[in-house]
Amino acid sequence: MAAETGIPSVYLEHQLSHVGRGAKKTKRSLIDRLRHCKSSHSRSWNDSIKTVRSCVGERRSQTDASDSTQVQHCLDTLQKAMKVISPQTLKERLDLIGRQLGLSVQIQEQKISLGMDAFHVEVLLGEDGVINSVKLANQGDVMDCPDLKDILKRGNFSEFVEHLQGLQSIYQVTSDEKLKSKAFLALQALEKDLNQLAQFQNSISGVANYIHKCPLGIMLPRLAGKPMKLIYFVSPYDLLDKKSLTAHPLTVEAITENFLGQSVTVCIEPVPESAPLNKLQTMPLMNVSITQDGKSLPSFSGVSQINSMMLPASFVLVLPQSIPVSSQILQKITSLTNLEIHKEAESKNLHSLILENFSNRPVKDCHKLLVSLPDQQHIYFLNGGGQDQQGVMISRIPFTHPTHVPKILSLMRQQLLFNIVIASCIRTGAKKDTVNSIVFEVSAVSLQQLTIVFEHPAYDTMITVDIDLTDITNLKCRVTCTNTDHVLCSDEAVSRVFQR
Known part of the structure; x- marks a missing residue:
């Protein structure tokens, strides 16, 4: 049988050996009785055969509730392997x-x-x-x-x-059979609105602008049971192919085919039992109006008794993995949706969350980071991680109206850009060479502004770099020297680095 199915015989023996502890005990007792019969010289061969038949018949007459389940499990395992x-x-x-x-x-x-x-x-x-x-x-x-x-x-x-x-x-948002169909209608109406809204994004030129400035980013519509997917952020690190040590091109095809960037899926989920019902749309809410100059503008109607229904559910943007989000961004999203966001743990220092999330390990000192480059050794001292820079890990963002989606994605882009810049200070396996290291002081003034201070490598002066993180496609950077206020770097040069 193992040869026919292509399954190693050792694997089959391992699976069949786990039929149940109760069955094992019964088999041991039967084997002991058979051994006793074998050791008895007074019994003939026919008597031994009768004893075996009686033992088998006794085993068949016994009922074991776990036997059928375990046997079915073994059969299912075999079926999957075939x-x-x-x-x-x-x-x-x-x-x-x-x-x-x-x-x-x-x-x-x-x-x-x-x-x-x-x-x-x-x-x-x-x-x-x-x-x-x-x-x-x-x-x-x-x-x-x-x-x-x-x-x-x-x-x-x-x-x-x-x-x-x-x-x-x-259909698992509620146990009420009548409301199950309404949940599907609500999600279907939301997807129609988002699909129609995505049609207005075609006029935006440039892939970087299309991803980071469009209301929805790259939209992949629902495919049978797989929900709608929105790719809304792609960093330079996302484009790096670690296997080939090359960079993927910044194209829609390369991003979708290689599953690059940060994305969310649009789903519907039940609310907690203690939470109130939500008024969700059961009809599309988007309308298109024509201006005097012939341009089409989208607008959305509010929910009413005609186009919505009270359901024990909410729409939700599901992240593929949990990400650190600052308390400020979390508060803005909550005030927008009026829905509580589930926090996977207690809030803590935002820098610590970001560093631990990107390094996949606890960080002993989040204020002092060592970075080893091929020709240099750096030390980054991070500041601005006080009580005002607290954060939590989240993986789901509930909402109730299609207009919430573009605003939530805009806030998440802002958070992810900050996370990427802070995480760029992380290098695993860095050397602990503090004597020959260049020291940088990184201060997070806010989620939109960073200040970097370091000593000029050739002159006895300090250099200050102010980075504006408001827009990833148009990063603004001002580099000045102490007592000169001379701009050393242009905004366009920094923007090109992040757009690649």
């Missing part, structure tokens, strides 16, 4: 996926259906057993999904499971 090479193995694999996700599964000769009351995914087979099409029936609307068809043809069942789980999550 390659899908026929219509029958495809049906068995889809049946396994449906059972594990708690979905209803209906298998016919040329159709496999997985889903629940709210939605169904139908896999249609041809006469030769090849997948002809995959259709998604959602709230009565049936649409063809060629992407799901390609996923199944490639045998990428893990990605297929992600789509099913994404569809399930939409």
Whole structure:
């Protein structure tokens, strides 16, 4: 069997050896009885056979609730390891996926259906057993999904499971069957508004401007069960390919194909039980008005009893991983949405959070950072991390109206730009050479302004660098010497560095 499935026999023995502790004890008692029979010279061979048969019959008559579960688990493990090479193995694999996700599964000769009351995914087979099409029936609307068809043809069942789980999550915001359909309508109406808003971004030229100045950045619409994705920030570090030691081009294709930059997904989630209900749209709210000079301008209606409904849920921007956010930014977002943002831990020094997040390890001294370069040794002393620079780690931002999304992304861009600049002072494995190091004092005046002071390498004077972090596409930098106020660096030079 191991040779047929391509699974190592040791792996099968390991899986089958974990059938249950209760079963092991019973087997030990049976083996002890058989050994006793073997050691008894007074018994004949026929008597031994009878004893074995009685022991097996006794074992079959015993009921063990864990046996069926453990055996099914072993069978499922074998099923996952088998390659899908026929219509029958495809049906068995889809049946396994449906059972594990708690979905209803209906298998016919040329159709496999997985889903629940709210939605169904139908896999249609041809006469030769090849997948002809995959259709998604959602709230009565049936649409063809060629992407799901390609996923199944490639045998990428893990990605297929992600789509099913994404569809399930939409309807898990409430246990009320009547409100489940309303949750889908709310998310669908929000996505239509954001899709329409994204059409107004096509007139913006330049990829850097398109990402960092557009209301939504690069928008990837919903694909079956995968939610809408907004790529809203790409730093110079994101473009570096560590494997090839080259830089990706700053193009939309390179960013989307290589999953570069910072992004959020647009979802809907239930609110805590103690939280009040939210009025969410069930119809698109965006309107387009034409000005006197012929330009189209978007506008949004407020929620009302006609276009919305009270639901125990909220829209949410989900971050792929938690990021440090200052208390100031958090307060601005909360005052905008009037919704509480879940904090993953207590607030602490923002610099410490940023350094620990980017270095993936605790930082003993966040005020003194050592950096080893190929030809220089630096020490950075960070200031401005007092009570006014507190931060928390967040991974979800709830909201209730489509106009909240551009404003939230604008604030998050501001935070991420600050994080990237502070994190540039981190180097793992730096040398502890304080004698030959160049000392820099970095002061965070605010999230929009940094001041760097260091000694001139050739003259007995101090240099001050003021960096304006208001806009990543147009960074402003002023470098002056003590007692001269002479500008040594232009804004354009600094901007080009960050746009590359």
